[in-house]
Amino acid sequence: MSKTWVEIDTGILKKNILAARKTLSVGTDLIFVVKSNAYGHGLLPVADTAWSCGVKFFAVANVDEGRILRDALPKAMIMVVGFVDENEVREAMRSNLIVMLVNEEHVLRLEKVARAIRSKLKCHIKIDTGMGRLGVPWWEVADLAKKIRKTKGIEICGICSHFACSDSHQKAFSELQVRRFQEAERGIEENGIKILYKHISNSGGVLQNKLWDMDGVRIGIMLYGYPSADLSVREIRVRPFLQWKTRIVQIKDVPTGFSVSYGRTFVTKRSTRLATIDVGYADGYFRSLSNNGYVLIKGAKCPIRGRVTMNMIVVELNRKVGKISGDEEVVLIGRQGEEEIGADDLARWAKTIPYEILTSIRTGDRRII
Incomplete structure (x- = not known):
């Protein structure tokens, strides 16, 4: 599951x-x-x-x-x-x-x-x-x-x-x-x-x-919290109301020269702590975010390392994350602490538009809060 x-x-x-x-x-x-x-x-x-x-x-x-x-x-x-x-x-x-x-x-x-x-x-x-x-x-x-x-x-x-x-x-x-x-x-x-x-x-x-x-x-898109920037003759303040989250499935410490994911497109330049995350392009997380996007863990932006695969991605845990148990929530879209990643951010990194990011999410578990 x-x-x-x-x-x-x-x-x-x-x-x-x-x-x-x-x-x-x-x-x-x-x-x-x-x-x-x-x-x-x-x-x-x-x-x-x-x-x-x-x-x-x-x-x-x-x-x-x-x-x-x-x-x-x-x-x-x-x-x-x-x-x-x-x-x-x-x-x-x-x-x-x-x-x-x-x-x-x-x-x-x-x-x-x-x-x-x-x-x-x-x-x-x-x-x-x-x-x-x-x-x-x-x-x-x-x-x-x-x-x-x-x-x-x-x-x-x-x-x-x-x-x-x-x-x-x-x-x-x-x-x-x-x-x-x-x-x-x-x-x-x-x-x-x-x-x-x-x-x-x-x-x-x-x-x-x-x-x-x-x-x-x-x-449409404005009510979902993503108005066109700097066009307004009206003051309409809206915010995104969807958050997309997942979990860490493994944490590992690796040495310099360690390659990550298919094709070895990322190789560590120093001793690095990596986290494998339960999401991939089968869930609607774009493959074009390989080596090119971020997630939030404990309020810190953690970069994707290597290629996005069908069901998993790997991210680097930066120093801001600090001690970690592995049970922490991972935010793909949304706010955590002082940091926020929007569908518009994912769209910019993936060279597409927020509409495509949002309508591509195939996660079946939806919770009303």
């Missing part, structure tokens, strides 16, 4: 939610993005906590996540931001999920199923204003709206888009996306479809411009 676990501090999450909500424009919903198992934090504990704080609207990655969340929160508004195909329409309707429409073919396929069961599928039109991923190009939206108006199985509840560069100091492209979105909105309304709900902004957008709030803002 793995000795690795995750701790979720829901008290911090509540403070993050309150900090974000109080800055939003009047009438703007906080749409909490809990996709991909709440960015690796745990879908149900995160959503339950948010609901207790008054959050009523959630975004998930797929119909399966939507069904799980619907069972837990019968009265919530739940939107699937990923692609939904015709085989999932019945479940989406049973779970009362809002689905994104991405092009004409998609509309026709989903509408056919909904019409066959004599019901209407709740949908938002996803408009591609420059992300280049899912969505109807903004210049095609008006024509699509004409065709949707004639269907019997689709209910258009809103429209949305997604910023491509809202985590950048350069606002020009985000501003262009907003103008394109507004152009598409006018085209839809000119074709007789009243738009009840509009949303484009995400964590970066919320921090950059209040005018982008519209009816709802989809906030």
